[in-house]
Amino acid sequence: MSVKTRIGLGILTKSRSGSVELPxxxxxxxxxxxxxxxxxxxxxxxFANVFDEFGASVLRLLVDxxxxxxxxxxxxxFPKKSH
Numbered sequence: 326m327s328v329k330t331r332i333g334l335g336i337l338t339k340s341r342s343g344s345v346e347l348p349x350x351x352x353x354x355x356x357x358x359x360x361x362x363x364x365x366x367x368x369x370x371x372f373a374n375v376f377d378e379f380g381a382s383v384l385r386l387l388v389d390x391x392x393x394x395x396x397x398x399x400x401x402x403f404p405k406k407s408h
Contacts, residue, residue: 329346329347329348329349330346330347330351330352330353330362330363330370331344331345331346331347331363332344332345332346332347332370332371332372332386333371333372334372337372337384351402352402353370353386353388353400353401353402354368354400354401354402354403354404354405355368355388355390355392355393355395355400355401355405356388356395356398356399356400356401356405357390357393357395357398357405358390358392358393358395358405359401359404359405359406360390360392360393361404362388362400367390367391367392368388368389368390368391368392368395369388369389369390370386370387370388370389370400371386371387371389372384372385372386372387373385373386373387373397375387385399386399386400387399387400388400
């Protein structure tokens with residue numbers, strides 16, 4: 326049984342609650358160390374408002390990994406390959 330990834334929707338709602346669950350086929354990883362992203366665990370992902378190079382506000386998924394310290398980078402869809 327695989328763990329489904331859940332992403333909090335707090336930044337999108339006034340109530341600061343709610344979440345969306347990704348399908349089992351979608352797995353996200355830390356772009357730096359390859360830890361699997363989950364709502365509970367060593368690497369989490371959340372929505373964040375950021376500004377693009379033109380100053381427009383855009384919504385991005387960003388990781389917060391306790392394993393390697395990676396923060397505010399977009400998750401990867403593929404695990405990092407070990408050398």
